[in-house]
Amino acid sequence: MPKPHRADYTDADLEAIWVDGPPPLNSTVTLADYDPEWPRRYEREAARLRRALGDRVVLLEHVGSTSVPGLCAKPIVDILLVVPDSADEDGYVPALERAGYRLVIREPDWERHRAFKGQDTDVNVHVYSPDSGEIARLLTFRDHLRRHPADRDLYARTKRELAAGTWKYIQHYADAKTGVIDEIMARARTAPSRGG
Numbered sequence: 001m002p003k004p005h006r007a008d009y010t011d012a013d014l015e016a017i018w019v020d021g022p023p024p025l026n027s028t029v030t031l032a033d034y035d036p037e038w039p040r041r042y043e044r045e046a047a048r049l050r051r052a053l054g055d056r057v058v059l060l061e062h063v064g065s066t067s068v069p070g071l072c073a074k075p076i077v078d079i080l081l082v083v084p085d086s087a088d089e090d091g092y093v094p095a096l097e098r099a100g101y102r103l104v105i106r107e108p109d110w111e112r113h114r115a116f117k118g119q120d121t122d123v124n125v126h127v128y129s130p131d132s133g134e135i136a137r138l139l140t141f142r143d144h145l146r147r148h149p150a151d152r153d154l155y156a157r158t159k160r161e162l163a164a165g166t167w168k169y170i171q172h173y174a175d176a177k178t179g180v181i182d183e184i185m186a187r188a189r190t191a192p193s194r195g196g
Helices: 011-017 037-056 093-098 133-147 149-163 170-176 178-190
Strands: 059-063 077-082 102-107 113-117 123-128
Touching: 011 102, 037 059, 037 077, 037 093, 037 123, 059 133, 077 133, 093 102, 123 133, 133 149, 133 178, 149 170, 149 178, 170 178
Parallel strands: 077 123
Antiparallel strands: 059 077, 102 113, 113 123
């Protein structure tokens, strides 16, 4: 996921944040047309996460491209999970691991972000603390694309163009989308809450 107010990730950055090293892509990016099954996958994973963590779940939301009807996406469901303190790994990581999730990214110096892969569903669970600015950013971007088809279509066109390139790591593709995301976010911050 592109990070606001920071440079693109270098290969050294990726080596530092991936727990077992970044998985190489060395290929194009596969995008799928919107699938109405994606929200159902989210609901199934959300139930698993709630069972695993109970009242440690502060907020749980379906985010990313699979959460926007009509938008093409990598067929990987992105989940926003907010816990009381994402830096306190002892407070939630063992419970997630017992539920079959695997910690893959640790970014203590950027929003205290942690990321997990799912057990039998292709999901990314992004974990933040309640004070993270990334929470509002993810939800604002999602909600804007849901309400504004022109920006959703602009984002889809940009994604398809970029996906046709060959990328060493998937993060490089994500970083390449930063320009269009920033452009859309600028409109999202000033757009009325309803409309097309």
